[in-house]
Amino acid sequence: MRERYEPAEVEAAAQQDWAAAGTFTVREDAARPKYYCLCMFPYPSGKLHMGHVRNYTIGDVLARFMRMQGFNVLQPMGWDAFGLPAENAAIENGVAPAKWTRDNISHMKRQLQALGFGIDWSRELATCDADYYRWNQWLFLRMLERGIAYKTTGTVNWDPVDQTVLANEQVIDGRGWRTGAPVERREIPMYYLRITQYAEELLGALGRLDEWPERVRTMQANWIGRSEGVNVTFPWRVAGRAGELRVFTTRADTIMGVTFVAVAPEHPLAELAAQGDPGVRAFVDECRRSSVMEADLATMEKKGVATPLSVTHPLTGADVPVWVGNYVLMAYGEGAVMGVPGHDERDFAFAKKYGLPILPVIDVEGRGYSTDAWQPWYPEYGRCVNSGAYDGLDYAAAVEAIALDLESKGLGRRQVVWRLRDWGISRQRYWGCPIPIIHCPACGDVPVPDAELPVRLPEDLVPDGSGNPLAKSKAFVECRCPKCGAAARRETDTMDTFVDSSWYFFRFACAGNDRAMVDGRASYWMPVDQYIGGIEHAILHLLYARFWTRVMRDCGLTAVDEPFRRLLTQGMVLNEIWFRKPASGRIVYYHPSEVADGRLKADGQPVESGGVGTMSKSRRNGVDPQELVDRYGADTARLFMMFAAPPEHTLEWSDEGVEGAFRFMKRLWKTVHAHVQGGPAAPVERAALDAAQRGLRRQAHQALAKVGDDIGRRRTFNTAIAAVMELLNAIARFEDASPRGRAVMQEALELVVLMLSPFVPHAAHAMWRALGHATMVVDEAWPRPDPAALEQATVEIVVQVNGKLRARVQVAAGADEAAAREAALADPGVARFVAGQTVRKLIYVPGKLVNVVV
């Protein structure tokens, strides 16, 4: 063992030893309990960022810890390799997305290896490989057969200059990101997956995901959005035509307060009205031109237009005018609402603006209602008034009575409506998984036969920003109809990349099978025991994966329905933001390393602080993990990230903090070095130790118990590391070169190395060898705390008088209340506060505390 800690040398040697032994290559083994530890796979954007390092360090610590607990641990890694950035890079640099992606993968793989993650690389996959995405296509065809996948028209953002479809993130302030042209809405045919069919199950099962963060479960529940209500029919008749307008409402109790109905601009009734009314036509067309994004819709002014149509109130028979409103969403419920201005804020505003009558029909605890101005309590539940037969009923009774009456007339039924919508997976993009459909002029849309899968994506195309290069590739598009053999066109849309990430965890478990999507190996490994990734995937990715897994289950491919048993969402990595705002021109950002005490090092002039924020290229506050590893080694980088904050919190970058972690590594190394210079130590003779030796031994075993609990149960890696630091501080104070002292020292250092080995595996590997072991520390079992070491003859208890801390006294370990009372009252510090008063009561918490109440 060298005296100096040389991370580069230590880390290369450890990695070589692991590789030579095939340490992380795992096989299914029915005799051992399995543990599948998975981190969300990265998008190969170029190089690793700090968020990756944090994510994969958390996973690696858990994987190594569980391995030491005796589990057969699988920790795989792959690449979420399809997506828009590869096309953008192609547009900028003229490089094919395939080459760009694969170059990035090989670079990032080397970086991951340098960080020492215990990954089974034999299972690596990239979603852009045909032997992966062929199974996307295969399962898509099964979904078509089962009616889970279907085709219908959908709305997209259309850039009229580039003649291309834009993703939502390519629309900036309603304009195309490259052309600046106002974006239009377009209706085009797209494929959808019927996730709504699984809404009830996806929502219900959230309750059983008790090892997921509450936050994520709530977010998913809100997203799925279950509403119970009544679907009400308003019949209409106009110029010889008749029909029924349906609306959904959760407030059937207010139905007697309906003074208008409003339909979405895309609603068939709006179209009908527009045919005979230029005013309505103009309004509907205006709505169509506005943004497709709902966030924008929400902030738009509420506007509407009256139509010449009216409908019949299902209970009163009154005529109710039909309006078209821009605030009515076609995609939710029936695309139409009943207007109850008395008790709905939007309807109230709408009625005020257009002079529609406002009729209060709910009385809330006798509070006075005025139609002059909206009051926040107007939508509260109460008793029906102005409602004929329903007067006096409360919310539940009124809904019940009204639903029954509507049902008996055939003009309504109770209904559950979901906010969740079906998943549109068609993307008019090149770099994605081709949708395996052939369009035949005679046979229509024909699925590609299984035997012809995969439909391979040509890898030599270079997008130029206008349209989808696939559509321009004759070799790809032109084909024969599988049914009739006639000339046909291949579908050029590709799948949403969320499809790729919805089942990759199954594929890791049965890598390399070219005959089936999954096999028996997947039933050994699945479900994933611990999944780790960013909170930004709390809704879409995790919901799609839960859905896709259920589809696989219903296709008989797996018995699992929840893919991820336990979920950890790690916080983001933040850094300081510094900038200057010139009088004219754009804000200039400075890297925190260029700034000291609020001044730019280069010119000594002040810069403005933007607080802390996520590391990003645009704000120039990123820290490159590579520089960190080059300078301090992977172990220090890993240690700092795990120590600086609990895994779910945001982590503020601190160069000083990294220095602190490095200092700790050097101190630990030096301590081990100094110890092993003394030659081999004898085994600990438990019975023959003096007080100081027993003390260190107790601290070591206490730390061991805490660290095991912190990693295994609490996942508070920061406190685990703090406990080891505390132990090392105690070790440093322990100066005892006697044979017995050296034996205790040897044991304590071995425990430190074992406890730290999940965090700093390379240094632990070297120090374990230095401490005299032929084995690799990575193969060691997690030690059990020795109960004998934890025993104490006396314990310190705190003494309070009236709840205020007044003294600490030593009592025998198993002391009863009488003994504790005696010791407490005998203490002079306590006596001072008790003197002259009567002890009314005495609380004793054994081994901890006495509270004297006077």
Place this chain on the structure above:
RNA sequence: GCCGGGAUGGCGGAAUUGGCAGACGCAGUGGACUCAAAAUCCACCGGUGGCGACAUCGUGCGAGUUCGAGUCUCGCUCCCGGCACCA
């Protein structure tokens, strides 16, 4: 607007079941070593009063429950995140 989470020293954070507030680290201060600096080591490090022992206040604000509250209850303030014209 609705839902969720949070607020503890100069900073990141700890206090796990209602029982010693501030573990551990960073920054800072003083000292040792050094010609000097870096590195390293030692000590101190919430406020106020006191030479000191010690006392006293202190976990966003206001109440409450309790022998005892950072932790529980009620009411506020502010911050962060999610959803958001969802009928």
